[in-house]
Amino acid sequence: MYGTRCEDRSVGIGRSDGRRCDGLERMSHQPGSLRCAVIGAGMAGILSAIKLTEAGISDFTIYEKADRVGGTWRENTYPGLSCDVPSHLYSYSFALSPDWSRQFSPGPEIQAYFERVAEEHDVVRHVRFGDAVTRCTFSDGRWHLLTGSGHRDVVDVVIAATGVLHRPRYPDIEGLDSFEGSMFHSARWDHQVGLDGARIGIIGTGSTAVQITSAIVDQVSELSLFQRTAQWIMPQENPAISDQEQNDLREHPDQLAEKHQDLSDLFDLFANAVVDSESAEIKMIEQACLENLENNVHDPDLREKLRPNYRAACKRLIISPDFYAAIQRPNATLVTDAIERIEPTGIRTADGRLHQLDVLVLATGFHADSFMRPMEIVGRNGMTLEEAWDPRPEAYLSVSVPDFPNFFLLNGPNGPVGNFSLIEVAELQFRYILQLIEPIRAGRYRQICATHHALAQFEQEREQAAKRTVWVTGCKSWYLDDRGIPTGWPWSFVRFREEMKAIDPSAFESA
Ligand code: NAP
Numbered sequence: 001m002y003g004t005r006c007e008d009r010s011v012g013i014g015r016s017d018g019r020r021c022d023g024l025e026r027m028s029h030q031p032g033s034l035r036c037a038v039i040g041a042g043m044a045g046i047l048s049a050i051k052l053t054e055a056g057i058s059d060f061t062i063y064e065k066a067d068r069v070g071g072t073w074r075e076n077t078y079p080g081l082s083c084d085v086p087s088h089l090y091s092y093s094f095a096l097s098p099d100w101s102r103q104f105s106p107g108p109e110i111q112a113y114f115e116r117v118a119e120e121h122d123v124v125r126h127v128r129f130g131d132a133v134t135r136c137t138f139s140d141g142r143w144h145l146l147t148g149s150g151h152r153d154v155v156d157v158v159i160a161a162t163g164v165l166h167r168p169r170y171p172d173i174e175g176l177d178s179f180e181g182s183m184f185h186s187a188r189w190d191h192q193v194g195l196d197g198a199r200i201g202i203i204g205t206g207s208t209a210v211q212i213t214s215a216i217v218d219q220v221s222e223l224s225l226f227q228r229t230a231q232w233i234m235p236q237e238n239p240a241i242s243d244q245e246q247n248d249l250r251e252h253p254d255q256l257a258e259k260h261q262d263l264s265d266l267f268d269l270f271a272n273a274v275v276d277s278e279s280a281e282i283k284m285i286e287q288a289c290l291e292n293l294e295n296n297v298h299d300p301d302l303r304e305k306l307r308p309n310y311r312a313a314c315k316r317l318i319i320s321p322d323f324y325a326a327i328q329r330p331n332a333t334l335v336t337d338a339i340e341r342i343e344p345t346g347i348r349t350a351d352g353r354l355h356q357l358d359v360l361v362l363a364t365g366f367h368a369d370s371f372m373r374p375m376e377i378v379g380r381n382g383m384t385l386e387e388a389w390d391p392r393p394e395a396y397l398s399v400s401v402p403d404f405p406n407f408f409l410l411n412g413p414n415g416p417v418g419n420f421s422l423i424e425v426a427e428l429q430f431r432y433i434l435q436l437i438e439p440i441r442a443g444r445y446r447q448i449c450a451t452h453h454a455l456a457q458f459e460q461e462r463e464q465a466a467k468r469t470v471w472v473t474g475c476k477s478w479y480l481d482d483r484g485i486p487t488g489w490p491w492s493f494v495r496f497r498e499e500m501k502a503i504d505p506s507a508f509e510s511a
Helices: 043-054 107-120 207-216 243-251 253-274 280-296 300-305 323-327 422-441 452-466 493-501
Strands: 036-039 060-063 133-139 142-147 152-155 157-160 182-185 199-203 222-226 332-335 339-343 346-349 354-356 359-362 376-378 407-409 448-450 508-510
Touching: 036 043, 036 133, 036 152, 043 060, 043 107, 043 422, 060 152, 142 157, 157 422, 199 207, 199 346, 207 222, 207 323, 243 253, 253 280, 253 493, 280 323, 323 332, 407 422, 422 448, 422 493
Parallel strands: 036 060, 036 157, 133 376, 157 407, 182 359, 199 222, 199 359, 222 332
Antiparallel strands: 133 142, 142 152, 339 346, 346 354, 448 508
């Protein structure tokens, strides 16, 4: 049961004075049974399965719409795909790997890592593949799930591990469907389409478009990159990790753990920098990006076209050692005239020119506010998530939504996003969620969710803090909501770690 400091049950699970409950003690008797559903078998779903099992909760199903685990790393297969978080950091803390081939390993290697970890931890037998959850309804104190195949399940706890960026955003451009060549979104790459000698157009200049450009420019006959907004590019090299170094890490797991920790500390600095637009670190990042542009783009006209008119890291910072080299190849063109329409044979720009294309890649990003939608989720008193999230998604500390008891989110709205490891974020969140789940299993209460008051207060503080961040210094990005306010965590990562250590009982209501 809870430690004595947390015994006051008059305000839900916690104390009326609102002081923190610094950790929960286990019930002394055998815990009761608890059935859970995890939605999504990507990075966070695999993590959930492993951690539920470790906590002694074995009665759960992971619902996965696709036929493999891996989430974003399964869905994105575009050429050049890699993670811009170093692989030794973008790994589960409990499954560090000495085998990474590069500092920023390629996408297929990351996908293989998740598949291997899922196999090794016996996750796969819990997954119901090829069956998407379409509806979750909270009724009689439990969640009633319905899937696309008509399968039904009744569970005590739902963990939404549905990822952040998974619903492709198709651009609203006149004539899009009239294109007669091959056209696909970057997250739906069509590998049947040959690129050798093709005239290829890419719309967008985000992380995805930049990676694709560098990867294919030497393969295609012409590459036209359609840029609406220039990007700051951090010229981070991506060295191979030698066999010798991999062996050393294999033989010395302590060094592997140290590497993970060192990188985590380094990324804390970045996380601190972006939430303080006046920080010295942000200025250093800006300087490094500026030097990259000045020193590595030789044609003055092209340099000016590539020069952003907003501050570095305002949009998600792009990491690339070779994008500037790629866009300066003789067969590459940076098109900055606005796209007027798409025609059967190519893209017509505002200057009247028709850019003839065989293949058109839409690297136009994602609906960043989807999370688990369009799934229909009906909470307490018939409240739907659509209603709760009108006009925008909000979750207390990113994990709990009022009126949706026992429904917890990993990498949900308002959590840390940016150039750091979402794995670490999910691990911390899961530990926090487990503190909410344990008492349900122990029979201490049947249901719990954040209070409206806690969410309102959290949002108010979050919006206030967001004003200091670099994300509001004059650019548009998927980090911003419909009001232009950053949707993410506007404080340091250290604060996030602190918040995730122990629940604040006064922020929750239970029954
Ligand atoms: P994104 O950052 O949202 O970029 C979308 C791009 O498409 C932008 O350049 C945008 O221009 C452009 N665009 C959208 N609609 C357009 C239109 N109608 N006409 C012309 N241009 C249009 O998407 P993303 O590159 O796929 O990246 C999304 C996120 O995925 C990243 O920020 C990152 O979090 C993640 N990602 C990570 C990695 C990695 O290495 N870890 C790699 C790829 C992606 P504007 O800038 O003008 O809006």
